Amino acid sequence: MSGKRKFSIRAWVSLVLVFTFAALAVSGVVLYFAPPCSVADATGWTILALSKDQWSAVHVITSIVFLVVALVHLLVYNWGPLKAYIKQKTPSRLPVRRELIAAVVVFVLLLAGAISGAPPFGTVMDWHDAIRDHYREQARGEDVGRGEGGRREEGAGRGRGATGL
Numbered sequence: 001m002s003g004k005r006k007f008s009i010r011a012w013v014s015l016v017l018v019f020t021f022a023a024l025a026v027s028g029v030v031l032y033f034a035p036p037c038s039v040a041d042a043t044g045w046t047i048l049a050l051s052k053d054q055w056s057a058v059h060v061i062t063s064i065v066f067l068v069v070a071l072v073h074l075l076v077y078n079w080g081p082l083k084a085y086i087k088q089k090t091p092s093r094l095p096v097r098r099e100l101i102a103a104v105v106v107f108v109l110l111l112a113g114a115i116s117g118a119p120p121f122g123t124v125m126d127w128h129d130a131i132r133d134h135y136r137e138q139a140r141g142e143d144v145g146r147g148e149g150g151r152r153e154e155g156a157g158r159g160r161g162a163t164g165l
Contacts, residue, residue: 010077013069013072013073013076013077014073016065016069017066017069017070017073020062020063020065020066020069021066023058023059023062024059024062024063024066027055027056027058027059027062028059030047030048030055031052031055031056031059032128032131033131034047034052034055035052035131035132035135035136035139036132036135036136037052037053038136039135039136039138039139039140040052040053040135042139043139045135
């Protein structure tokens with residue numbers, strides 16, 4: 001025997017999940033603090049030698065790969081163990097049900113907060129808008145994105161309660 005291990009698809013899937021998650025986390029933070037595209041383009045803004053468009057591409061492509069590989073991870077490698085765990089808990093149901101209900105409640109609250117702009121979600125997005133506006137003001141030397149009286153022009157920001165749809 002040569003002593004070489006066989007290539008493990010399962011290990012590969014897990015490592016791809018780790019790397020794409022890391023890329024999503026880093027690109028998400030970079031894009032949160034990045035200037036608007038018009039400012040980034042006009043100033044030649046880069047971070048770690050990547051432009052905003054390149055960071056956006058990294059974020060979108062790795063999110064697609066992450067989702068596909070996560071589905072493979074769940075359906076191919078963990079569906080059986082997950083079903084067995086649920087079946088094992090079926091007679092009592094309570095332990096799984098509590099966590100499921102708690103997870104759904106947290107998820108719904110996160111979605112509702114993000115959509116409504118309620119604090120602290122709206123505050124996080126307001127900080128993002130302030131960062132974006134700061135870049136615009138630096139690039140143009142004026143208060144870009146605001147109409148008369150300092151109010152945001154339509155489409156220039158998220159505003160509380162805006163869904164973006």
